Amino acid sequence: MRRIVVVGGTGFFGAAAVERLRADGLQPVVASKHSKADLQLDVNSRASVKSALRPFDVVLDAAGPFQARTTALLEAALETGFDVVDLSDSLEYAEKIEGLRLRIEAAGIRVLTSCSSVSAISAAAVHLSGLPKPVRLAVCLSPASRFSASHATALSLLNSVGVPIRVFRDGRLARVLGWRETRTIAMPLPTGRMRGHLCSSTDALLLPRIWPSLRRIDFYVDGGPPPVAWALSLACRFAWGRGLVKTTLPAGLAVARLIGSKTGCLAFEIEDADRRVWTLALVSSRKGYVTAVIPAALAAGAIARGRFPQQGLIPPDRHVDPAALLDELIRLGVDVVTTRHGARPSSAS
Numbered sequence: 001m002r003r004i005v006v007v008g009g010t011g012f013f014g015a016a017a018v019e020r021l022r023a024d025g026l027q028p029v030v031a032s033k034h035s036k037a038d039l040q041l042d043v044n045s046r047a048s049v050k051s052a053l054r055p056f057d058v059v060l061d062a063a064g065p066f067q068a069r070t071t072a073l074l075e076a077a078l079e080t081g082f083d084v085v086d087l088s089d090s091l092e093y094a095e096k097i098e099g100l101r102l103r104i105e106a107a108g109i110r111v112l113t114s115c116s117s118v119s120a121i122s123a124a125a126v127h128l129s130g131l132p133k134p135v136r137l138a139v140c141l142s143p144a145s146r147f148s149a150s151h152a153t154a155l156s157l158l159n160s161v162g163v164p165i166r167v168f169r170d171g172r173l174a175r176v177l178g179w180r181e182t183r184t185i186a187m188p189l190p191t192g193r194m195r196g197h198l199c200s201s202t203d204a205l206l207l208p209r210i211w212p213s214l215r216r217i218d219f220y221v222d223g224g225p226p227p228v229a230w231a232l233s234l235a236c237r238f239a240w241g242r243g244l245v246k247t248t249l250p251a252g253l254a255v256a257r258l259i260g261s262k263t264g265c266l267a268f269e270i271e272d273a274d275r276r277v278w279t280l281a282l283v284s285s286r287k288g289y290v291t292a293v294i295p296a297a298l299a300a301g302a303i304a305r306g307r308f309p310q311q312g313l314i315p316p317d318r319h320v321d322p323a324a325l326l327d328e329l330i331r332l333g334v335d336v337v338t339t340r341h342g343a344r345p346s347s348a349s
Contacts, residue, residue: 002056002304004028007073008063010037012150013087016290017060020297026304028060044069049076060300061086062293064152066093067159071100074111078103083110083303085296085319089118089156091166094202097313105312112299114202115319117141117266118219120295121282122203123315124322125268126211128338129278133213138269139203140185142194142222145260148289154249157221160199161245162236168204168217179236183220187265187281194265196220197232210317213273225259228252264288281337282329294328295320 004021008014009030021028031039031052041052043063049072053059059082061073066088074097077084088094097104097113104111114120118139126134143153159165160178167176181198201219208214223229231252234241245252265288267281282291298320302308310318330336 002058002306003054004058004060004300004304005031005039005053006060006062007031007041007043008061010034011062011064011152012148013064013152013289013293014060014062016287017062017087017293017297020290020293021060021301024297024301026301032063043073046072046076046079049073050080053080053082055081057082058300058303059084060296061088062296064089065156065159066090067156069093071096074100074104077109077111078107081107081109085110085112085115085300085303087116087293087296088114089116089202090159091200091202091205094205098205101313108311110303110308110311110314112296112314112316112319114206114316115296115299117292118201119203119206119316120299120319121266121291121325122207122268123210123317124295124320124325125280126207126270127317127322128280128326129270131270131272131276131278133272134211134270135213135273136216136269136271137203137207137214138183138218138220139201140183140187140194140196140220140265140267140269142187142196142261142263142265143224144262144264144284144288145224145228145256146262147257147287148264151249151253154253157199157232158235158242158245160221161197161232162238162242165198165200166204167198167200167219168208168214171208171215173204177236179232183218185220185267187267187283194222195229196222197236206316210315224256225261227255228260264291266291277341279337279339281335283335283337284333286333288334290332291329291334294332295325298325298328
């Protein structure tokens with residue numbers, strides 16, 4: 001059995017990953033810059049990483065926000081010889097890793113980037129749709145902010161609010177202003193209707209390489225409870241509003257944890273050229289945020305047990321088996337709702 005090290009393991013999603021690995025009978029090592037961790041390291045320092053990690057370790061990287069990360073951990077992996085499974089949601093970070101593809105393959109290590117809600121579950125949803133040539137994917141996230149509001153998740157979200165982002169439109173990456181484009185989405189109960197705002201996503205880079213037929217990919221996120229949504233609206237439209245949100249971030253997080261939703265919902269719409277549409281919604285009022293870490297926990301466990309033969313930079317459709325992923329989510333109390341119909345849904349407004 002290989003050693004699993006959860007980097008960022010004292011943070012919100014890192015701790016959730018540690019919990020899931022332990023529930024699966026594994027004994028992960030918790031790594032962080034903080035003294036309360038089992039192992040101390042700084043992910044942005046190659047020397048720090050190399051001194052802490054060993055050849056053949058399996059590193060589950062939850063040290064967000066990835067928008068601010070260097071490739072120090074990956075450089076150390078190439079030199080030391082350990083595998084990396086990360087929870088990245090950053091398109092820019094995915095591009096940095098793509099730039100290391102040839103070195104990753106030559107080193108014979110495994111790197112699974114965006115092994116999370118985005119893009120591992122997105123890829124699983126496209127597979128489960130049964131549509132061999134999808135042309136459109138829309139991902140809609142209504143987070144359980146009562147539980148998941150944290151400094152790292154807030155900073156990640158702010159990287160899409162009121163600033164130019166890249167999205168996949170007409171078969172290519174295009175620049176738009178983040179958060180301005182909205183769509184009203186009917187989510188399963190108890191979430192109901194939500195107003196999603198367009199954000200950046202690694203899906204825009206990673207999924208068209210698997211399904212070249214894709215022409216459009218959108219990722220919408222709910223703004224949260226009214227006070228938080230109002231503040232984000234100001235941040236989107238005014239430079240002073242963005243500064244205000246950053247200054248009052250601790251207060252905003254406290255509001256989200258106090259009155260935010262207890263239910264998380266992650267929904268996918270997949271459409272093909274014949275206007276056939278398939279939807280998948282994952283809904284949970286009991287620790288729904290664990291959905292984000294399940295793909296990485298499953299993949300890290302499989303690698304540690306010698307059950308993951310592929311090497312190199314692994315595309316997200318090969319991170320986890322879609323059926324096994326759904327089985328695990330259902331076992332953990334996540335409700336799975338699917339719909340198949342032939343009418344094209346209303347376009348974004």
